[in-house]
Amino acid sequence: DGGITQSPKYLFRKEGQNVTLSCEQNLNHDAMYWYRQDPGQGLRLIYYSQIVNDFQKGDIAEGYSVSREKKESFPLTVTSAQKNPTAFYLCATATDRGRWYNEQFFGPGTRLTVL
């Protein structure tokens, strides 16, 4: 987990609320990713960014939004449009912009629960 910080570790949200998950890295990596992990589903890509001020949708982007204003930070907002947001969210980084199938480094994760 070294070099990648995710906060908070646990997050509880009421239905209809937007929440923002933080991801910060000091590895000087260009690429950053957000994944969602559900039991028995493996990891699914939500959004990714290869450079500051640019990001692309992954496989399950609906109901989520991101920003990449700084190289070190890639926050994920879970909006009220996300129908089933309870999950474990993982942030990852990688070197070599444009070759983002290289080794990825993961943060410790945020567990989001909708009450």
Next chain:
Amino acid sequence: SQQGEEDPQALSIQEGENATMNCSYKTSINNLQWYRQNSGRGLVHLILIRSNEREKHSGRLRVTLDTSKKSSSLLITASRAADTASYFCATGANSKLTFGKGITLSVRP
């Protein structure tokens, strides 16, 4: 869509035994990677094997790749209780890294 599929879904062995996990995939890949995840934690990269490689070693880990069969195996030799975790294969292709659903390995002391 899931690219890699691991087999078996769960594996329980005695400490000291070898653990073999398999991954199959459907389309051409640039590389295949294996990751470990301890319960409630982030993933840790174990090893990467490129499409032009057939075997790779790292400590007690041995990975093979057979592109003709679109399959890979991860062998952990002389397993330890600390190897208890979930293991994921991930395939790099089409500018994307796609993860399988994982294998749960339990190593009994």
